[in-house]
């Protein structure tokens with residue numbers, strides 16, 4: 194059977210690691226999951242209650258842009274989090290931020306155009322761009338600058354736009370107002386599109402994250418219920434677009450998806466209610482403790498080359514003195530130490546071979562156990578600490 198060259202994309206390695214971890218567990222091996230970027234907690238109780246109340250109603254298609262009450266709830270979140278007065282008409286509800294990428298890339302770029310992606314960064318940007326016949330252009334960031342993309346790198350690149358996540362996956366590092374404004378300006382001054390992936394907003398351990406909407410209305414902002422709201426499998430996200438792009442996105446969303454899952458939209462209205470706040474902030478306190486355990490344990494192991502994470506639930510650590518093939522190393526860690534971790538190649542095809550990403554999204558007990566196992570593994574193999 195024939196096939197297209199644009200579907201010739203790389204696998205999402207972390208999904209392959211998850212499968213290897215599942216297979217190891219199926220043979221009875223105990224595995225601590227530090228590979229996957231998803232909370233171990235359920236959706237907030239208020240979300241589950243809202244859905245339970247609606248289960249006997251038809252839950253059919255919704256309008257393509259999403260249930261109005263949810264769009265209004267999302268707009269109010271911008272007031273609560275950033276003090277922004279956002280018109281709910283500009284909010285588009287999507288099937289996870291993943292569907293938002295498809296809509297955004299399709300709405301903003303023509304086939305063959307080049308789009309800047311910060312590296313290391315979320316791998317699916319590159320693969321989705323390729324699948325849409327667009328060309329991803331890696332814009333390298335550096336640990337010494339906290340992996341913050343620099344406006345000059347954007348200005349110098351021959352691109353039609355750029356997508357940037359803050360807090361970033363895999364590094365957890367964040368752009369401040371000035372850093373973000375510099376990137377938006379670097380794009381806008383050259384007529385390029387700026388897409389801000391804000392999926393880890395709400396998960397910060399010092400200052401809160403800055404939204405690109407605090408800088409400009411002429412940007413695309415993508416967010417999701419997956420991370421802060423602990424609803425990965427519900428497949429619900431959203432996008433905020435400039436007013437004059439709403440109809441364009443609506444046409445695409447109608448035809449590509451009809452609508453985002455209705456049941457998840459009902460649950461999300463509950464997740465945005467005041468009732469859910471204490472529970473979600475409780476989750477954040479757990480991540481903060483996990484972050485402390487992970488960073489202190491890495492330091493104690495002599496693995497000190499990582500940028501301190503400002504948000505999200507990841508740390509991206511340099512182990513290149515031990516291995517230049519962390520794909521093989523992560524397999525060895527899984528089989529000998531029983532800890533699933535993600536190799537850096539997923540996030541940076543050129544420089545990720547000596548890097549590992551650890552996720553600390555799970556329960557504190559598991560994270561502490563994972564770090565003890567990693568300490569045994571790494572202490573056995575490195576003559577590191579002075």
Ligand SMILES: Cc1ncc(COP(=O)(O)O)c(C=O)c1O
Pocket residue numbers: 230288289290291292315358361362390392416417418419425429430
């Ligand atoms: C930076 C970033 N953006 C988007 C996603 C995808 O999220 P969603 O579940 O909303 O599709 C992830 C998932 O890990 C991510 O890390």
